[in-house]
Amino acid sequence: MVPTSFYLTLSAVVFTIGAIGVMVRRNAIVVFMCIELMLNAVNLSFVALSRSTGNLHGQVAVFFVMVVAAAEAAVGLAIIIAFFRSKHSVETTDASELNL
Amino acid sequence: MTYIFLLLALVMVASALAVVTLHNPLHSALALILNLLTVAALFAALDAHFLAAVQIIVYAGAIMVLVVFLLMLLNIKTEKPKPMGKFLFVLSAAVGVSFLALCIPAFNEAFRIFPDPVHELEGTVKAMGRILYTEYVFPFEAASVLILAAIVGAVMLAKRSYSKGSGHGSN
CATH class of the missing domain: 1.20.5 (Single alpha-helices involved in coiled-coils or other helix-helix interfaces)
Structure with missing residues (x-):
């Protein structure tokens, strides 16, 4: 069997790549995809620990994370559409109207 | 088993890097679909069959269709490189590496109490x-x-x- 620590390390690496993507990229849709990447990395560690402890509560947590991610996708993409309609751009640097 | 895991881990990390580094957002979306499919395969390897199916149907299916549809609807060109970009990239990479250096030993220390999986779920x-x-x-x-x-x-x-x-x- 693959040790649990392998899964946790893989999860940490992918989470970090996603976090760097959120910091580096300026396209709002790519930032959104990087957030999905981070959510998936955390899901993987949930499932690995659930398998390790032999109960299903971690998998139920992943199920609810997926539900919330689906809701977040619907609302987030709608916000991106509304932003594109007013600015004709999805660059996060163009969303600067609240800057003083 | 371990070889399959290592192969999947390699594909997962490579596709995650592709999501972050590719300039065309549509290519990023395709790399993300590959990443989600490898996560589904890892779920299946961890005996989470229901979650593997849901991962493919909901994530790689519904959510990514929505994202690709939006990318094609808005017809977004590749983002323009900015002079600030390179410095920011190096800074973020340094932050990421130091974060990993902190948290991987901490993970392996904190979760040592959890045994390696032996019994079947x-x-x-x-x-x-x-x-x-x-x-x-x-x-x-x-x-x-x-x-x-x-x-x-x-x-x-x-x-x-x-x-x-x-x-x-x-x-």
Whole structure:
């Protein structure tokens, strides 16, 4: 069997790549995809620990994370559409109207 | 088994890097679909069969179709490189590496109490259905309310406002 620590390390690496993507990229849709990447990395560690402890509560947590991610996708993409309609751009640097 | 895991881990990290580094957002989306499929394969390897199916149907299916549809609808060109970009990239990479250097030993220390999996988790689809409808039935129903609210919110945000100028707030 693959040790649990392998899964946790893989999860940490992918989470970090996603976090760097959120910091580096300026396209709002790519930032959104990087957030999905981070959510998936955390899901993987949930499932690995659930398998390790032999109960299903971690998998139920992943199920609810997926539900919330689906809701977040619907609302987030709608916000991106509304932003594109007013600015004709999805660059996060163009969303600067609240800057003083 | 370990070789399959290492192969999947390699594909997963490579596709995650591709999501972050590719300039065309559509290529990023395709790399993300590959990443989600490898996560589904790892779920299946961890005996989470129900979650593997849901991962493919909901994530790689529904959510990524939505993202690709939006990318094609808005017809977004590749983002323009900025002079600040390179410095920011190096800084972020340094932050990421130091974060990993901190948290991987911490993970392996903190989770040592969890054993490596030895016993089987049997019949996870049946078991997941049972636990969702008994112990977690209230969060399950609350999730349906959340999705309903998200649908209404998405429609409200994305529709054009009927009264331009004289409406409340937007436009």
